[in-house]
Amino acid sequence: MTDSLSPPAFHADRALLPQGWERDVRLTVVDGCIGEVHTGVAAQAGDQRVRILVPGVPNLHSHAFQRGMAGLTEIGGGDGDSFWSWRELMYRFLAKLVPDAVEAIAAQAYMEMLESGFTRVGEFHYLHHDADGQPYADRAEMSARIAAAAAQTGIGLTLLPVFYAHADFGGAAPNPAQRRLIHDVDGFAQLLDGARTALRPLPDAVLGIAPHSLRAVTGEELSALLPLNDGPVHIHIAEQLREVDACVAWSGLRPVRWLYENVAVDARWCLVHATHIDDDERARIVASRAVAGLCPVTEANLGDGLFPLQAFAREGGRFGVGSDSNVLIDAAEELRLLEYGQRLSLRGRNVIAPDAQRSSGRYLFDGAQQGGAQALGVAAGLQPGASADLLELDADHPAMIAREGDALLDSWVFAARNGALRSVWRRGRQCVADGRHLQRDVITARFAQALRSVLG
Template sequence: MAAQQNSNQASRGIWAAQALLPEGWARSVRLVSQGGRWETVETGVPAQPGDERLGVVVPGLGNLHSHAFQRGMAGLTEIGGHSGDSFWSWRELMYRFLAHLDADSFQAIAELAYIEMLEAGFTRVGEFHYLHHAADGRAHADPAEMSARVAAAAQASGIGLTLLPVFYAHADFGGAPPNPAQRRLIHDVDGFARLLEGCRRALAPLPDAVLGIAPHSLRAVTPDELAALLPLNGGPVHIHIAEQTREVDACVAWSGLRPVQWLLAHAPVDARWCLVHATHVTAQEWQDVIAREAVVGLCPITEANLGDGLFPMRDFAVAGGRFGVGSDSNVLIDAAEELRLLEYGQRLTLRGRNVLAREGASSGRWLFTQALDGAAQALGVQAGLAAGRPAELVELDTTHPALVAREGDAWLDSWIFAARCGAVRSVWRDGQALVREGRHVARERIAARYAQVVARLLGATA
């Protein structure tokens, strides 16, 4: 979005009737953005001429784990009656879809996914990006061609981007050779270093983009490769881990240790790290994750869709664990639903209500603020409506039936637990309205292109 680049140079005033600040709810809040950040945040002040006047606003939430291209296959793997249907059979179908994606179709799908994220209240995405090569496995002339398409999709939609290029070299623990379906994903360490250089160039037009790295999983990277990757970039480090019981069993057979146990024993895990899923962990493992100040990346909609299982969230939360949420496979993109399902999964397991927030606290407020802070840490940024932080906010629609006559934390409780479509009225980044009246300002154009691309792709994969 060309306007986004111009907005980074201009000062913009936004006045909100009420806003959720780091210290709590405040009235008559004036926020001034400059250069992509909040320059000033004042409370109890009138609007100034030229200010955009909003109602109830909250910070924009980070989506810490996305595979954007999978939005194009959402809903196409829900056929019953297959014995043993699991994550692993789903993965084979995903590889079949992936085999038909070219750069243009990949970008079109990513753009649609990103505008849906913005419409849902996500203002930054951590793109766990592993589709690097052409369909035959050969590198593009520019090794970062597909990463540049991620950056272009972020620019077209206006969403903040933390790019997490994935290192993938093996099909299983112990350095097993990759299978043919994985040929578009594969790198050696030297090739990955060249990819990172290309990624830095691709991100240059995005002034607030962050570059991290993502060793895909302990299945896909050897210990020596993991050690060689970490010095290549100083940003966030994300890794899939302990998502499936089969993965845990295979790791034990290979090393004698469970995946999280092995990682903590052999890698310098710290606050830069995000352990994605970590579904199947022991109490000692999650306690050690907390001690390292790492973030656990939870993706409740995808984890439910794939039948992964439930992370032991209540005990982790009580002990002060850091977490954020992500849309992962993008089968359904909905920030509130991720938080709702996170709580509801624990309620079903523990057979209680309001099981994560401390006694007397709002469940919605607790889920939102904890996920806000955890995602920001994992994505290498700050979050919140305060001076010096990224100029991002979400306006809730207080005329929505689920939000009428609410006040304070009840807005968050009602958005997360009682609303469906339409509870997000507008979304702003860098002084620019990306969503108005619940719709992205470029939705018509981006959705039309997406429809053309997916119709062609599904014809090819039929």
């Protein structure tokens, strides 16, 4: 993205630093990263002046192409509609996508992420092959389109190419609808090589891997995949009760239990959803320092269920949020629904923050910051060495008036809607001004053209 230059420094009346809220904060920017941080100082000539500054939010789980089908699966299904019937509709949409459309839809999704406060995305990317299931001449063609969308919008990218080989537990043969997703280990290694090349133009891209799920990868394949890359490892797990039951029928173990008994899970790992876990599995995730990747809007949309976040968080578990199916892209909404789901389940208020002295908005924001950054392989927060990914909250927004400290985050998460987020900078370069991405018109026009072609 080339629309704006990075100022030499930012000066904020109030800023949220790792140690808490500070006044008169000056952050210098060096090669897209935060250099020095000073508090209680005056602004200097040339500084970008802001009133309320907080770090950008990591989005640890996205399937960007699904933004193009948002709203198209909300037809009454009675007792028979579920994640599994939604998945069949998703496969039909996926079958129509060409590389240009994938890039255009991803750019729209990434633009909307930036406008809502997400500044880095973990793209759990499984659409790799042509419509007939054959690799493109460049095996990483679709990965390159994701990288191009990130470059156009300016969002930080952690690319997570997905290994998908089977239709169900025990190495079941894939079905025809999955042909665009399928790899063997050797082909996946070649895909990773191509993805590394595709990411080189992006200054701070991170490459990870994503064994799709225990349904889609055998234990032997999982062991072969892990040495191929030393970045983050993400996996869908225990999202649906049917998945848990099928895993028990196959192995005698629940999915998270099977994973921990067969793989050395550590802080590199992000367990996406992990919705249906028992007490032992919860304790294993906490002890391993892996991140639980929670996607409240999508999990609600698909009827997945609720992760036991109160107990997990109070035991020291690490979590982050993701927009997953991108049916609605809104960083504050993910945090709000994360808390509200627990309130409805536990029939109480302010149920995630561990004590009466902690603000719910601040606790959720900090958790998503730290867990999301860990899951995406980057440093968190406004500190030296971290990417200068900055959000300016609008001090004049009705939800922000006469607020101080953590009440600002509480009000953004629980009481604000459009307009509370004024500006966004990524690596110190402005990409959102007055709530609007600087290339919105161009990106949305291309998105519209792509959807008319795909759905027409």
